[in-house]
Amino acid sequence: MTSNSRDGELPFARTPSASVAGRTLAESTHEWRSRGTALRADAPNVLVIMLDDVGFAHADTVGGQIHTPTLSRIADTGLRYNAFHTTAICSATRASLLTGRNHHRVESGTITEFASDFDGYTGEIPRSAATIPEVLKHHGYRTAAFGKWHNTPALQTSAAGPFDRWPTGCGFDHFYGFIAAETSQYQPSLYRNTTPIEPPKDSTYHLSEDLAAQATGWLREQHALAPEKPFFMYWAPGAVHGPHQVFAEWSDKYKGRFDGGWDVYREQAFERQKAMGWIPADSQLTPRPDTLAAWESLPPEERRYQARLMEVYAGFLEHADVQAGKVVDELERLGLRDNTLIFYVLSDNGASAEGAGGTINEILSISGVPVPFAQQMKILDEQYGGLDALGGPLIANMYHAGWAWAGESPFQGTKLVAGYFGGTRVPMAVSWPKGIAADPAVRGQFHHVNDIAPTIYELIGIVPPTSVHGVAQDPIDGLSLAYSFADAAAPTRKAQQYFEIFGSRGIYADGWMASVFGPRLPWLSATAAAYANWNPDEDTWSLYRLGSDYSQASDLAAQHPEKLAELQALFDAEARANNVYPIGAGLGPLLNPAARIGTAQTEWHFTADVTRLPEFCAPNLRARGNTVTVELTVPAAGEGVLYALGGMAGGLTLYMDAGHLYFEYNCLTVMRTRLCSAEPIGPGARRIELQTVMAGPAPGAPASFVMRVDGVQVARGSTPFTAPLCFTASETFDVGIDLGSPVSLAYAERAPFRFNGRIADVHVVCTP
Numbered sequence: 001m002t003s004n005s006r007d008g009e010l011p012f013a014r015t016p017s018a019s020v021a022g023r024t025l026a027e028s029t030h031e032w033r034s035r036g037t038a039l040r041a042d043a044p045n046v047l048v049i050m051l052d053d054v055g056f057a058h059a060d061t062v063g064g065q066i067h068t069p070t071l072s073r074i075a076d077t078g079l080r081y082n083a084f085h086t087t088a089i090c091s092a093t094r095a096s097l098l099t100g101r102n103h104h105r106v107e108s109g110t111i112t113e114f115a116s117d118f119d120g121y122t123g124e125i126p127r128s129a130a131t132i133p134e135v136l137k138h139h140g141y142r143t144a145a146f147g148k149w150h151n152t153p154a155l156q157t158s159a160a161g162p163f164d165r166w167p168t169g170c171g172f173d174h175f176y177g178f179i180a181a182e183t184s185q186y187q188p189s190l191y192r193n194t195t196p197i198e199p200p201k202d203s204t205y206h207l208s209e210d211l212a213a214q215a216t217g218w219l220r221e222q223h224a225l226a227p228e229k230p231f232f233m234y235w236a237p238g239a240v241h242g243p244h245q246v247f248a249e250w251s252d253k254y255k256g257r258f259d260g261g262w263d264v265y266r267e268q269a270f271e272r273q274k275a276m277g278w279i280p281a282d283s284q285l286t287p288r289p290d291t292l293a294a295w296e297s298l299p300p301e302e303r304r305y306q307a308r309l310m311e312v313y314a315g316f317l318e319h320a321d322v323q324a325g326k327v328v329d330e331l332e333r334l335g336l337r338d339n340t341l342i343f344y345v346l347s348d349n350g351a352s353a354e355g356a357g358g359t360i361n362e363i364l365s366i367s368g369v370p371v372p373f374a375q376q377m378k379i380l381d382e383q384y385g386g387l388d389a390l391g392g393p394l395i396a397n398m399y400h401a402g403w404a405w406a407g408e409s410p411f412q413g414t415k416l417v418a419g420y421f422g423g424t425r426v427p428m429a430v431s432w433p434k435g436i437a438a439d440p441a442v443r444g445q446f447h448h449v450n451d452i453a454p455t456i457y458e459l460i461g462i463v464p465p466t467s468v469h470g471v472a473q474d475p476i477d478g479l480s481l482a483y484s485f486a487d488a489a490a491p492t493r494k495a496q497q498y499f500e501i502f503g504s505r506g507i508y509a510d511g512w513m514a515s516v517f518g519p520r521l522p523w524l525s526a527t528a529a530a531y532a533n534w535n536p537d538e539d540t541w542s543l544y545r546l547g548s549d550y551s552q553a554s555d556l557a558a559q560h561p562e563k564l565a566e567l568q569a570l571f572d573a574e575a576r577a578n579n580v581y582p583i584g585a586g587l588g589p590l591l592n593p594a595a596r597i598g599t600a601q602t603e604w605h606f607t608a609d610v611t612r613l614p615e616f617c618a619p620n621l622r623a624r625g626n627t628v629t630v631e632l633t634v635p636a637a638g639e640g641v642l643y644a645l646g647g648m649a650g651g652l653t654l655y656m657d658a659g660h661l662y663f664e665y666n667c668l669t670v671m672r673t674r675l676c677s678a679e680p681i682g683p684g685a686r687r688i689e690l691q692t693v694m695a696g697p698a699p700g701a702p703a704s705f706v707m708r709v710d711g712v713q714v715a716r717g718s719t720p721f722t723a724p725l726c727f728t729a730s731e732t733f734d735v736g737i738d739l740g741s742p743v744s745l746a747y748a749e750r751a752p753f754r755f756n757g758r759i760a761d762v763h764v765v766c767t768p
Helices: 069-076 090-099 132-138 207-225 248-252 262-276 300-333 362-366 373-384 401-406 449-460 561-577 585-591 745-750
Strands: 045-050 079-085 142-149 174-179 190-192 195-197 231-236 340-345 425-431 496-501 504-509 512-516 542-545 603-606 626-634 640-647 650-657 660-667 671-676 684-694 703-709 712-719 732-735 758-766
Touching: 045 090, 045 300, 045 449, 069 300, 069 340, 069 425, 090 132, 090 449, 132 142, 132 231, 132 449, 142 207, 174 207, 207 231, 207 300, 231 300, 248 300, 262 401, 300 340, 300 373, 300 401, 340 449, 496 561, 504 561, 512 561, 542 561, 626 640, 626 650, 640 758, 650 745, 660 703, 660 712, 671 703, 671 712
Parallel strands: 045 231, 045 340, 142 174, 142 231
Antiparallel strands: 079 425, 174 190, 190 195, 340 425, 496 504, 504 512, 512 542, 603 758, 626 684, 626 758, 640 650, 640 732, 650 660, 660 671, 684 703, 703 712
16 A cells, blocks of 8 residues: 555645756756656546435346346446445435445434534535545546535535535536436436536436436546546436436336236345345345235226336336446446446435335425325326326326335335335445456445445555545544455454434444334325424334344344343444434424524525525525515516426426416425416516415415515415425526426426516515
8 A cells, every 4th residue: 555645644745846946047957846646557447336216126137127237247247245235315325435434423414405503414524534536636536426416515505605515625526417315307407516507408318318428528538638547436326316207218118017016026026136146045035014005905096007106217227227337338448447446336225215105296205295196196197198297307206115115125124214224235236357356256244335435545555544634534434345355255344333314223243233213114204293202212122143134034132132232332332423413313304394404594686697596595485474576677478487496396486478477386296376467467667576475384384375566466376285395306496587397387398488578686585
């Protein structure tokens, strides 16, 4: 290994000049100083591929039914790992991966939108935990990130910044993607570095394809301009996080494949997993929870709907994997593949059960708004043309939690369950043809996402710095898994690892695992009432001996109380050392609406050049009393959006069409309140007001709306409920246009539906 200069400090000390300066040029000698680092000449490139919300038993590479040729390609040219773990939620996993530290230690104990002011939960990766790209950049690497970035505090995602925790502030030279939990695959909210950009309004556009094209273009450019420099690339598309969106031809490949239902899928996947040797032959298949519906309990007409949702998901996953393959293809074309170290982490957590009973809008279940199947089908048929709309640009659909559970064979739990492997254990393949001999034997060593950083440092030959830009560095929590490369049967060197998300928690130590499921069943609607009386001290812990119980099927707590007590004490020590307490802090925003991320500002003046203001940074027009006053000049036959917040999955919009004034409150797809002026609005200077009055302070309370022109009421209406948490994850507030996906179906074909008049001022006043 090489060591950093100045006892582990980065950046390196500036190399002294190699020239000799005399009094005149004639008395001087010139020689360019060396600007190299201690990096060896054959240092490998590094590519980290990580998809989103994929189940342990979904990919055919590991026994599932969904074709993943790129994952198979990486595994076949390298190594497979079947005991690799994440944190059970996206922001936390990504922070841990990029820093090599435990997620609470880097203040990422939950998603950024649920951040709080407890030290382990701020969502702000501290400067004492330099990221992989920052460390590698000082050693001469080029660095780039493509896709999802979910590690910027929600209130720092607007054009006001600050930008020090955006990707380019965290060590990446280049970023192309979105900054949120999710985005539309057809109309994403994109950034190039810190500049918002708009994707083409093209029916052939898909975000995953765009990300592959951007990544391959960057590779070609860098190879042409600086071929001597190695690179680090982080390719993490939004797929297959909800909404599940992909072109119909990909979903249609799977027509009829899931008609047997999730119970059958899980059993068949389990048998294939064993037959392939992906899981131990003595593994046990854990049963379906009583709170999750059996496939046979569904009426026949609902089964077709649920099967189609899974077909869309399957097409989405195969499509994303194929796009990852394009990046690998480009490495081969450029002659870089043999010396590129690839980590293909199939998912940042387990499969997501957040679609609950299957939904045309995932935010419904996340917000605790149940919508019966019959009502969903009525909306699909009447507004979108039926099942064929699923997976398309105007629907934010997500499959039934049963498919997530089936895709976690043989484990208990799904995404958001940190104490059980259904939430944390994901397939991983590692390939480096020049440095790692391919071996089909499955590696079963217990490892964690925080182990990727130290593995990269060891293989490159870098000692992790003790100081970066004068900031002393926290210790690396991860442990290199390089020892397992040459020996599939090497004993696990990782002695222990804790887990915690939303009160679900666990502790691994020397082959034992103690687990608590936690208060939240991810497949049931998330409501504050479900957690109001939860006391973590009353939780029941389970105990498992992993060497003989791969799937956590046999609880040994009663037989070994002393071992359980030992592990509970170890969890407490780890929790204190990593700022995990208070347990369940990630649930705080659900329990206390006042603790939710949001701006404290109550009054704004916007002009027509204000666009792409993220919902969490924008005025809360969704669920707070407010008055919006628009000063504008209306042309003859005025049309276009005056302002809009949100998108097709939920939002509100004030717009003109054929001279008439309209307001629409799209409450998460299932309820649309639409106001319209009886008469067209005449041309000239006008003052338009839209007033929202909430019926009460409770989340989701009804609201009434009044629309006025020049002080005269022209329409009024109401909605029986409002969106309690958010409209969307990445859609924005825009003046004079509706960017991203359209809020209203009325102008969907004409989006972004720019206003054809002049807007002088949009004055927003929210009630305290």
